[in-house]
Amino acid sequence: MIQVVCVKQVPDTETRVKVAADGRNLDPAGVTWVLNPYDEYAVEQALRIREQQGGGEVVALTVGGAGVQTTLRNVLALGADRAVHLRTDLPAPDPLALARALAAEIKALEPGLAWFGKQAVDDDQGQVGAMVAELLGLPCAAVACAFALEGDKVTAEREIEGGREVLELTLPAVVTAEKGLNEPRYASLKGIMAAKKKIIEEKPAALGEPNLEVIALELPPPRAAGRIVGQGVEAVPELVRVLREEAKVI
Amino acid sequence: MSILVFIEQRDGQVRSVCREALGEATRLATALGGPVVGVCAAASDPGLAALGEAGADKVLLAAHAAFAGYDAAGYTRAVVAAVEAVKPAAVLFSASSMGRDLAPRVAARLGAGLATDCVSLAVEGGRLIAARPVYAGKALQKVAFPRTPALASLRPKVFAPVSPAGRSAAVEPLVLDHDVAASRAKVVRVAAAGGGKVDLTEAEVIVSGGRGMKGPEHFALLEDLAAALGATVGASRAVVDAGWRPHAEQVGQTGKTVSPKLYVAVGISGAIQHLAGMTSSRCIVAVNKDPEAPIFKVADYGIVGDLFEVVPAFTQAVRKLGA
Numbered sequence: 404m405i406q407v408v409c410v411k412q413v414p415d416t417e418t419r420v421k422v423a424a425d426g427r428n429l430d431p432a433g434v435t436w437v438l439n440p441y442d443e444y445a446v447e448q449a450l451r452i453r454e455q456q457g458g459g460e461v462v463a464l465t466v467g468g469a470g471v472q473t474t475l476r477n478v479l480a481l482g483a484d485r486a487v488h489l490r491t492d493l494p495a496p497d498p499l500a501l502a503r504a505l506a507a508e509i510k511a512l513e514p515g516l517a518w519f520g521k522q523a524v525d526d527d528q529g530q531v532g533a534m535v536a537e538l539l540g541l542p543c544a545a546v547a548c549a550f551a552l553e554g555d556k557v558t559a560e561r562e563i564e565g566g567r568e569v570l571e572l573t574l575p576a577v578v579t580a581e582k583g584l585n586e587p588r589y590a591s592l593k594g595i596m597a598a599k600k601k602i603i604e605e606k607p608a609a610l611g612e613p614n615l616e617v618i619a620l621e622l623p624p625p626r627a628a629g630r631i632v633g634q635g636v637e638a639v640p641e642l643v644r645v646l647r648e649e650a651k652v653i
Numbered sequence: 654m655s656i657l658v659f660i661e662q663r664d665g666q667v668r669s670v671c672r673e674a675l676g677e678a679t680r681l682a683t684a685l686g687g688p689v690v691g692v693c694a695a696a697s698d699p700g701l702a703a704l705g706e707a708g709a710d711k712v713l714l715a716a717h718a719a720f721a722g723y724d725a726a727g728y729t730r731a732v733v734a735a736v737e738a739v740k741p742a743a744v745l746f747s748a749s750s751m752g753r754d755l756a757p758r759v760a761a762r763l764g765a766g767l768a769t770d771c772v773s774l775a776v777e778g779g780r781l782i783a784a785r786p787v788y789a790g791k792a793l794q795k796v797a798f799p800r801t802p803a804l805a806s807l808r809p810k811v812f813a814p815v816s817p818a819g820r821s822a823a824v825e826p827l828v829l830d831h832d833v834a835a836s837r838a839k840v841v842r843v844a845a846a847g848g849g850k851v852d853l854t855e856a857e858v859i860v861s862g863g864r865g866m867k868g869p870e871h872f873a874l875l876e877d878l879a880a881a882l883g884a885t886v887g888a889s890r891a892v893v894d895a896g897w898r899p900h901a902e903q904v905g906q907t908g909k910t911v912s913p914k915l916y917v918a919v920g921i922s923g924a925i926q927h928l929a930g931m932t933s934s935r936c937i938v939a940v941n942k943d944p945e946a947p948i949f950k951v952a953d954y955g956i957v958g959d960l961f962e963v964v965p966a967f968t969q970a971v972r973k974l975g976a
Contacts, residue, residue: 416906416926420791429792440907498767499760524906526787526794528769530757537761542838543725545754548900560844562901563750564852568723569842576838582907583900612799614766618782619795626932626951631944635958639966642938643974645954650936652858652915653882653971 404459404515404574406449408483409505409532410442412467412474413525420622427617428494429525438474441520443587444580448550449518450482451585455552460484462512466504466608468492479598480590486601489608495526496608497615502534504608510539515555519579521546532579543577544570548584654742656682657802659732660693660704660712661751665721667699670747670855672707672814674807677774678745679708679815684776685742691822692735694728696721698824705822708815713738713827719836722843723751726836727829729758734829736763741802743774743781748806749854756806767804768796770910772811772933781805789906789929809855810912851885853902858915861887861904861931865920865941865960869897874964875919881971887911889921905930920960923948940964 414420414434421430438446446463453459463478463486465471475486489504496504509517517536522529529546536543544550544559548567551558555574560567562581590598632641646653656678661668671691678689691704691712701712715731732755736744744759746752748770760767768783772793775782781803787794798804853859860879862872872886879886888898890905904911906926916934921927923939923946931937932951939952940960949955956963 414788416789417924418788418791419925420788422792429788498757499764502761524789527785527789527910528767529753530760530767530769533754533757534761537729537758542836543758544838546750561750561754563843564855565850566843566845568840569844570838571841572838581900582903614760614764614799615768616797616799617794618797620787621793621795623786623790623793623932626937626953629937629949629951629953629955631949631955631957633956635956636962636966638956638958639963639970642954642956642967643970646915646936646938647974650915650953652936653974 405512406516407462407464407509407512407514408446408449408518409464410478411439411523412436412471413439413523416524422620427620438477439520439523441580444584445518445520446478446481447585447587452552464508466491466501472603475603476598479601480595482594486603488603488605490605491608491610496610497613498528498530499534499614500610502531502538504610506535506538507609515574517577521579521581532577536577541575541577542572544572545579546581547578548581550584654685655687655739656689657735657739657741657744658691659746660691661747662693662695662699665699670749670809673812674745674747675708676814677807677812690739692732694720694731701824702821705820706817709822711823713825715827715829717831719833722840727831728755729762730829730831732759733762734827736802743803746806748808752806756804760804765802765804766798769806770808771805772808789910790933791929853885853887853909853911856885856913858882858884859887859911859913860884860917861921862919863889863921864891878964878968881968889927918948919964921948922946
């Protein structure tokens with residue numbers, strides 16, 4: 404079975420956000436770029452399935468500028484067999500444009516499973532996986548925190564308010580991964596060496612018309628300075644008083 | 654032009670978070686000059702006429718036995734059919750687990766732009782502008798929509814419902830041709846978490862613990878405080894990664910972004926990825942033994958001290974208020 408894992412290169416979660424001169428995008432200066440954390444769970448699950456099935460192919464797929472190939476190399480080092488880079492020099496295509504470009508490529512690959520992280524930790528949209536499923540007419544388990552495959556039947560669980568939904572799907576299907584789905588592996592030295600010889604195929608991304616227009620990126624107003632109400636247990640009555648009388652929250 | 658709102662129901666009950674979306678729809682409809690129309694998929698009418706109180710002029714009901722629980726394919730068809738019938742300027746969803754799942758499917762089907770987890774909507778020069786936190790709240794992105802309808806999901810606990818208008822909404826059937834058998838994904842079961850707790854994203858009050866709790870066994874202290882405050886328990890990434898608490902409780906950039914009325918951070922130093930997820934809380938209280946901890950830079954009120962003494966005393970004091 405072919406599995407496709409769609410990944411995104413994002414700023415590390417410790418990044419302090421600075422706005423670029425255009426007032427609409429992140430200033431990339433000094434940013435450390437990493438594989439989107441949720442994509443790690445997607446990659447891991449695809450690799451485990453390939454291992455369980457004793458064969459098949461895991462193809463990493465991404466959209467972005469020249470710099471994203473370092474992230475594809477990391478996914479190859481984890482164990483993906485090959486990678487496809489859909490090239491665009493637009494700084495941040497909108498989710499539907501991304502979904503269209505990815506769907507066209509995924510359709511051609513005819514995978515049994517297409518994997519995504521539940522959202523990218525940069526724009527936090529959380530749309531692309533479900534959109535790809537809809538564009539391709541595939542069933543989708545979004546935000547999966549548990550996954551099992553038997554034959555062509557998938558059982559997945561997703562967290563909802565106050566509980567979990569259990570879904571059953573038939574392959575081919577799309578799954579987007581939530582933290583907790585599994586414990587992702589680290590790249591081995593052998594994997595890192597092997598990745599250097601694996602193929603990254605580059606082609607233009609078919610993004611189509613934009614569907615959202617980013618007009619501004621702004622930093623949130625800083626919170627007004629608070630105050631230390633006191634030290635230790637003695638401060639508790641004062642804390643309760645201010646929460647009740649000033650903040651009026653209890 | 655009209656504003657369409659997806660009305661979410663579980664177990665035959667309209668979820669209260671929809672009232673927030675209806676409230677915002679009412680404000681937008683005033684600016685754009687059109688009615689507020691709801692669309693609901695359910696097995697039978699969950700009392701939709703009462704949503705007139707929350708601002709709906711009319712609600713379209715797609716009734717089907719298969720719609721008792723969430724059916725992604727069927728609900729998508731229902732919303733798309735409503736869009737085709739109503740031709741709204743905007744379609745609003747709650748950024749709940751259901752709304753987050755459904756909205757992208759509808760957007761893909763309509764070929765429409767979707768902005769998720771919005772914290773404000775505005776009409777500027779006749780066009781809709783959505784503001785949404787990005788990088789888990791480290792920045793705010795403003796987006797416009799090149800075409801109509803504009804789709805947006807709204808972060809829970811941010812938008813105010815309208816006060817009761819003393820009227821009822823007209824409920825009209827939405828006829829769908831829906832083939833249940835064609836659906837290749839089905840929700841087969843909903844497993845409830847214990848205690849009927851309010852989800853973090855919808856909680857009014859959150860009590861979160863970090864590495865300063867020293868071990869999973871000490872979270873009982875926070876559960877007591879949470880019970881006294883009517884709060885939901887949250888956790889930092891460090892304690893989730895250590896396996897002390899489940900991921901569903903994680904607040905921050907790889908967990909949940911929350912905006913409660915009161916956020917109590919206990920034994921949390923305040924890593925940037927945690928602060929990103931909770932700085933939009935209305936009031937923040939921090940308890941930490943390190944006076945230099947970054948959490949005190951965002952806290953409205955802080956106590957420097959040993960949490961193992963402060964938290965039980967705080968719990969006692971809150972219980973006394975209630976007594």
